[in-house]
Amino acid sequence: MSQAQPTYEDYVQRIHYSEKYTDDEWEYRHVILPKPLLKLIPKEYFDPEEPGVLRILTDSEWRGIGITQSLGWEHYEVHAPEPHILLFRREKDYQEKYGPAGKPAAK
Template sequence: MHLMAQTPLVKVGIMSQKQIYYSDKYDDEKFEYRHVMLPKDIAKRVPKTHLMSETEWRNLGVQQSQGWIHYMIHQPEPHILLFRRPLPAA
């Protein structure tokens, strides 16, 4: 997907080692997307074998509105969680 190339991952500035970073939302014709960057101490608890349920990512401390789905594991950077949710019908 080429959308990530169009959206900066990290805003310029210093990110706390213990802070969860939430990207701005971006979309295509079907979905709204966002990515969440976890600090190292939390990232160690991310399962490597499956995509997380909403309960699992909330238990890690990720806070966002309902409807977001952890849809992909980005192998080069497993501390970055990729989420999407369907756009509302027009």
């Protein structure tokens, strides 16, 4: 009996989220997409200058791929040799400053 081909949902379940790391200004994490998922992403998400490499995606675009993160994260960098790795950052102490809803905390 042959196994069924993995579905989009199967690939989304295999997205890997790194631990967070920080510097003085930002907190960072990288998200690793299963390589076959790249074939299922809309073509307009790719950089026309570098075939096979994602461009910087908007919040709604990366969430539409299946990436799930709390508010405040932005896709800020791509690494062409490994296009399935997306680099994210957000303001350091974001949740303490803005709360889970992403709005400035009331004083």
